[in-house]
Amino acid sequence: MADALWLSEFPEMERADLRAIRKALDGAYRDFSRAYGDQIESFFDPLLSLLIGFEHLLLTTPWWLVILVISAISYLASRSIKLCLGVAIAFFAIGYFGMWEDTMQTMSIILVCTLLAIAIGVPVGILMARSNRLQSLLTPALDVMQTMPAFVYLIPVVMLLGIGRIPGVIAVIIYAIPPVIRLTNLGIRLVDKDVLEAATAFGAGYLKRLTSVQLPLALPTIMAGINQTIMMALSMVVVASMIGVKGLGQPVLKSITNQYFTLGLLNGLAIVVLAIVFDRISQSYAHRSQRHLQRAQHD
Amino acid sequence: MTEPIIRIKHLSKVFGKQPQKVMPLVRQGIHKDTLLAEHEHALGLRDINLDILPGEIFVIMGLSGSGKSTLIRHFNRLIDPTEGEIWIKGTDITQLKNKALEQFRQQHLSMVFQRFALLPHRTVLDNIAYGLEIQKVDKPKRREKARYWLKQVGLEGYDAQYPNQLSGGQQQRVGLARALCTDADILLMDEAFSALDPLIRAEMQDQLKQLQSRLRKTIVFITHDLDEAVKLGDRIAILKDGILVQQGTPEHILHNPADEYVEAFVQNVRR
């Protein structure tokens, strides 16, 4: 009854074949990274200097000045004294509990990642809004990027670039970029057709329509995407610290292996504080930037 | 006789996947409903021929779905025709490529929309100046001009307001000022006053007539209301299911309706 075996046993591929496939793929990728790793690494040099420069700036500036600047930014974005005071107190507490340096490192990584995600994600979203084909191609890719366990990104990146900040940043960006792309695309597609038609009727070309109608009207949605991207980048902090990204993730990692509950909790809370601060600042900025789009209260 | 400023020749429009394929049927005069039911294409317009003279208000009317918006959107090619020619000031605009078409729209055509279509994130003044901004006129100059037109439509002092702070009537005045500000001599108005309540609407009609007596633009005005058509129009064309059933002066149409469809409109106005 050899021919009925496939009914009781899963018709698996031969182990040897599977091993061969894995070996071939891994080997090919390893050869690729041996051959081009250095070039690719030097390609990312400007990014590294940007990152180090940012970190250096945040760490050499006196702590009170950093707090002052962050509070001022939150005030400018929200015009709320309460938020501004809250931010100042939260950062003061972080420093008081000895997490200043780690927090500044994490902040610089998050800022650089967010800036890059915007710089790449917004244009991609714009192209995606322009072409239905691109949209149907990219949507599944973005789904995969967002659902693939973040650890998986670390493998090829580390194979290619080794351990350090750059691979960390790249992994974080891959993981965090989908919301910006998605919501830029969505925001542009949802722009009022009438207004867009009006721009066309007055002779506006593609670029003019984009800059004077589509982007401004999509801005609240794009800001929501940026906000989500920041949150996802922050949630990658601990994972990224596994491949040598300095900051708040490393103490968390250390506390897992050594069972330091309080240390873990404090650093976790610091990440939460950063998340709340970034969230409030970007949300209230988005809210204020769209106040003319809402119906006035007093008619 | 004066040369027409807009001349539409054998214009047909079919919406759907492969309009060219069903064009032979359209030419044979297939009914709109049959085309949709059996061939899955929507008939927008069939074999439209029109001459519009410089300086006249030409009204296009018809019931909802008769193709009015489709027709007026051909005049500035917001919609591309399936077949036919659109001559404006001696240019067949169906032949224009992207850049040339944009230029042509900037210089010769402007438009007022039923739902205003103002830029919600810009002040009233910057909305009015938008057409000039597209033409890359510098800021002080376009603002000065925008201020002039703001005054002309009776909204002096509203410069810095945002559209959502204005009433519907005021917003449409801004829409009208935006269209006039570019100095284009053809003005397309798609049910420009239909969203306004009757009193404001009558006011806007008077204002348009008064401006027109001075400006002498060529205005293509769409409405589904015969009262409005008679009040504003020098000539009226009537569309039914994508076909032009009658055109002529208001008196001519009131006294000699071509069929029951026109008759029904006319009945309404007599009441």
Ligand SMILES: Nc1ncnc2c1ncn2[C@@H]1O[C@H](COP(=O)(O)OP(=O)(O)OP(=O)(O)O)[C@@H](O)[C@H]1O
């Ligand atoms: N993009 C499109 N795709 C398919 N069919 C369309 C499209 N635009 C218009 N049509 C069809 O063309 C016909 C005419 O539509 P149009 O909008 O020109 O009518 P209208 O006279 O302006 O009506 P209303 O008074 O409601 O504005 C309708 O039957 C409509 O279904």
Ligand SMILES: [Mg+2]
């Ligand atoms: Mg319409």
